[in-house]
Amino acid sequence: MTTLTAANPIYGGRSAPMAPARPSAPGGSGLTGADAWRIIRQRLVMIIILWVLSIGATIGGTILWAKYYPTYRAEALIWVESIDPIDITRPLARESHIQEDVVTRMLQDQAMLVTSATVLIKAIEDPKLRATQWWREAQEKAARKGDDEVELLRDILTSTPIRDTNYIQVTASWRNAEDVKEIVNAVVRRYESTIHELQRGSMKEQADSIDKELQAAQKRYEALIRQKEEFRRSQEFSARSGQEVDERVMTLTALETELEMETTQREAQYDALRGARAEDLPITEDIQALLDADASLIQLEARVQELDQILASARERYGANHRTIKDLEANRAAAVERLISETNTKALRFKTQQLEMVRRMALEARDQLMSIRQTKKEAMDAQKDREAKLNDYERIEEKAKLEDAQVKQLTERKNQLELAANQRKTVRIEIRQEARTPKRMSAPKFELVIPAGCILGLAASIGLAFLLDMTDKSVRTPRDVLRQQIPVLGTIPTTEDDEIEIERPETAVLDAPHSIVAEAFKNLRANLFFSAPAEQQSTILVTSPSGGNGKTTVASNLAIAIALTGRRVLLIDANFRRAGLPRIFSGMRADGLSNILIGQGHLDDYVTASSVPGLDLVSAGPIPPNPAELLGSSYLRDMLLEARARYDQIILDGPPVLLVSDAIVLSGAVDGVILVCQYRATSRGALQRSQSQLDAVNANIYGAVLNRVESRAGGYFRKNYREFYQYSEPDEDAADRPKLDAAGAVAAATQVPGEDSAASLGMEAGEGGVSIAQQATADSELGLGEDATAATGSDALDREIASLGADLESGANLSGDSELGLSLDEPGDEDKPGDEPNPAR
Structure with a gap:
């Protein structure tokens, strides 16, 4: 059995927070089957x-x-x-x-x-x-x-x-x-x-088209024939003329080869003799032949031979030493010397002539070679020209053949087309x-139009219902809250749908303890106790995104529900601008929190005891000019330390988060925050912005409360109302059981504040208190019991959604709309003393 003990104060300020694990957002933002069924049931009429x-x-x-x-x-x-x-x-x-x-x-x-x-x-x-x-x-x-x-x-x-x-x-x-x-x-x-x-x-x-093409083709063909004849007349294209040109080119080519060889040889001879002198050249056979054939040299040789004969005859006649012999020998020597001189002169001239002849022959050979090459080039050009003209002629002849073929083809096509045109079709x-007069209407077909209209009408009606639901950006289901990863601590039904008349919703737990509204607040109390350890929830701020969401009603009923368990509770009105507790609890002092925060007194000086055992009250006090600055002072921390020492639970009814900064300042001084969202009034965007602002100051959000939930078809509590009151009626078949004295239960609860919380929860004060087992049973029937209590863990969240979806109609109401509203509530919607809504208004 779990014991809920009083929280020991942690001196020095706010207790060390241990934020509960945020539930993961429901998987996917698409429309589920349960969402579709809920929308249809809600808007069935x-x-x-x-x-x-x-x-x-x-x-x-x-x-x-x-x-x-x-x-x-x-x-x-x-x-x-x-x-x-x-x-x-x-x-x-x-x-x-x-x-x-x-x-x-x-x-x-x-x-x-x-x-x-x-x-x-x-x-x-x-x-x-x-x-x-x-x-x-x-x-x-x-x-x-x-x-x-x-x-x-x-x-x-x-x-x-x-x-x-x-x-x-x-x-x-x-x-x-x-x-x-x-x-x-x-x-x-x-x-x-x-x-x-x-x-x-x-x-x-x-x-007509073919005839035009035929005429054009005939003209082109005739022009080609004329061009061909003119070309033939102007050019000679006999086979003999072509053969002669080819033979001439071949002859010139052979002659060119011979001249090249001869020129090479003569140039080699000239190159060999070009650097030598004539007198250094040997006497060749050709020069010797020229010398032998020279007449003057022949005469000189004949003179020498003649002198030799005379000298020989003279020697025989006169002897070797005769004067005549001496003269003859001198004449012979002169003749020989002259012969030798003349021979040398002639030989030198012949050698010089030979050198000149070799040079001239080399030049002549080169000139002849160039001439032959020029002649050969002209012959080859003539050969190429003849081939080009022959190719031109052949092209003309080929074009003429093609045009002739096209003329014949077009003529044939024209004849065939004329033949085809003469056919019938x-x-x-x-x-x-042929068309006949119809006896029946083709439209409208009653058997098709009426069923189709009925189906389309049904589809349009359902579609309109879905459209209205999807365009509604307000918070309507716990799933809308869970999308922001905020646990749902409880859902409070509207009092207008409760079978028990509740005149003052702000004290429904005390005035109508057997109503389903009271049970919802008790369920909120139980969920809150199990959302975090007791030492981490001694100071709680109850706030809302905007005014008029019922946060004061939730704070007062929650404080009463906790006080009825035997715990000591202090309810503080921390809304300086729109204080709401004085109209709920009569006899509250005019001075209060603002006086404490400016140092005019201590907590004991301004506490007002209520008619509920264990519940004390502190009013907001006079309206200060600077509420946010007062709430951020050290006096608030000192007051909370003092309150922790005296009370098990301190609940602060704060201002809206989005309208003033007071709630942000207060959230940093308390252990945790409860966000109150009004059914179909609080937008998802406002809830998201509230969460963002609280997260920005590291505030610990215990969870959210969905307030004023209507018991509509497909919504929450429709079936649960009936089942709750059926379950609360006495069992006719069961034996009569004695009833516990209510006064004794109250006395026991108030006299043992620090005992086991389960015992405290087992017998609640009030008229016919409900046991913890009965409460758990009722909570289970409402879909808001232990599964919702354990919403801080992912396994508990899965069990909650599964339980809501399988057992209760309310479980099928998790909205599939994941979009968040972006507009703030109007400034005129903030809390007003006379307008603090109850869960039904």
């Missing part, structure tokens, strides 16, 4: 009313539609035998196999042609169509609105190919049965005639079924 109205509107509208604007539909069937384009190369042939996509595409082309302006313009000229009522109204619309009769006719016509067939279905829909028949038949007839005209016109256009069109 609206859905049914709108659905009934939509059914009535559907039936009435359908009847009026059938009476004043019925729709009749007439249809005709057109059969297309072969819509593939004719092959003009085989005009009498039919394709044995046509691709399915080609057939489908061509059928669609024909269907488009039925509703084309070409056909419809001719159709409106039909006398039978002009005699219809539709035509008269079309003329009136054209005159009044400027509409086109062709477009008006197209609006009521449809032309579609029938799948897997060669049929085209032509339909018209209008409110006159006889008119639709005439309209369809007129369009079909004009379509058939248009097809025949288009076929003949198409053939004629093709024939290229595409066979037959009207297999």
Whole structure:
């Protein structure tokens, strides 16, 4: 058994906080099945009313539609035998196999042609169509609105190919049965005639186009023939002339090779002799031959030989030493010397001539080689020119052949097209079924329109319900609070739905202890006790995002509920601007907290005892000019230390978080904060901003209280009200049990304040106190018991959601809307002395 002991004060200021684990936000923000079922149940009456109205509107509208604007539909069937384009190369042939996509595409082309302006313009000229009522109204619309009769006719016509067939279905829909028949038949007839005209016109256009191409091709062919003949006359292209040119090039090439060799040889000789002197050159055979053939040298040699003969004869006659011999020898020596001198002179001249001849021969060989090369180049140019001209001639001849072939081809195509144009049809069109006067309306179809209207009406009604729910950004369910990762400590129902009349909701726990509202506050008390250790919740600030959310009612009932357990409770009115406790508890002193905070006295000087045993009160006191500065002074900490020493629980009824800064200052001085949210009044955005501001100062948020919850269909407490009071009634089959004296229970609770809390909770004071087991049972029935108490842990949160979803209707009411409102409550909504709401107002 858990013992709830009085909290020992921690001197020096606020007790060390140990924030409870915030519950994780519900997984996902999407709309769940439970959310959808809740929305439908909550707005079931609206859905049914709108659905009934939509059914009535559907039936009435359908009847009026059938009476004043019925729709009749007439249809005709057109059969297309072969819509593939004719092959003009085989005009009498039919394709044995046509691709399915080609057939489908061509059928669609024909269907488009039925509703084309070409056909419809001719159709409106039909006398039978002009005699219809539709035509008269079309003329009136054209005159009044400027509409086109062709477009008006197209609006009521449809032309579609029938799948897997060669049929085209032509339909018209209008409110006159006889008119639709005439309209369809007129369009079909004009379509058939248009097809025949288009076929003949198409053939004629093709024939004209081919004739133009043929004439142009003939002109080009004739021009090429003339160019070919002129070229032939101006150029010689015989085989002999071409062979002569080739042979001449070959001869010149061979001669060039020989001259190159000879030139190389002569240049080598010249290079060998160019650096030598004539006198240093040896006497070659050629020079020797020249010397031997020289006449002067021959004469000199003959003179020497003659002198030799004379000298020999003289020696025989005169002897060797004869004077004549001496003279002859001298003459002979002179002749020999002259011969040698002349020979040397001649040899030198011949050597010089030989050097000049070698140089001249090398130059002549080089000149001859250059000349041969030039001649060869001219011959090769002539050969290339002949080949180029021959290629030009061949190109002209090839073009002429191509143009001739094109002329023949175009001539053949023209003849074939003329043959095809003479046929009756290229595409066979037959009207297999003319339109008949329809006997039944095509619209409206009662068997379709009325069920569809009912279904759409139901869907629209449900959709409107969902839209209204999704656009509502107020806090409506515990899930809206859990999305901010704030535990839900309790949900307080509105007193207007309670079977027990509660005149003063601010003291419902004391005045109506057996009501479901009182049980909700007791459940809040139990959840608070188990949300954190006792030493970490001795000082509690009760606040709300904005004014008018019922925080004073929650604070007073919570203080009374805790006091009834035997604990010593101090309830302090910390709302200097809109103090609310004096109108709840009569006899409170005018001086109070503000006097303590300016040092005019101590806590004992301003405490007022209430009629509830164990509950003392401190009023807000006179209105100070600077409330936030007073609350931030050291006097507040000293007062709280003093209160901790005397009381087990200190509850401060503070101002709204978003309107003034007092609540932010107070949150830093207490152990924890309880946020009060009013059902459908507090926005999710305001709750989020309140949490953000409290988190910014490291305030410990125990959880939130959802106040003034209505017992509506699909909402909280609808079923729980009935089950709670059924459970509270005595069991007729059970044996009578004695009742505990209420006065004794009160005395026991007040005399043993520090005993085991379970014993304190076991017998509550008041009229017929409810045991902890009964309270737990009631809490379980409300869906707000132990599972909600353990909302600080993720496992407990899962159990709470599972319990709410499986056992109670309230569990299906976790809202799926995850968006947060962004607007603050209006300044005029702050707490007013006369407007502090009870859970029902």
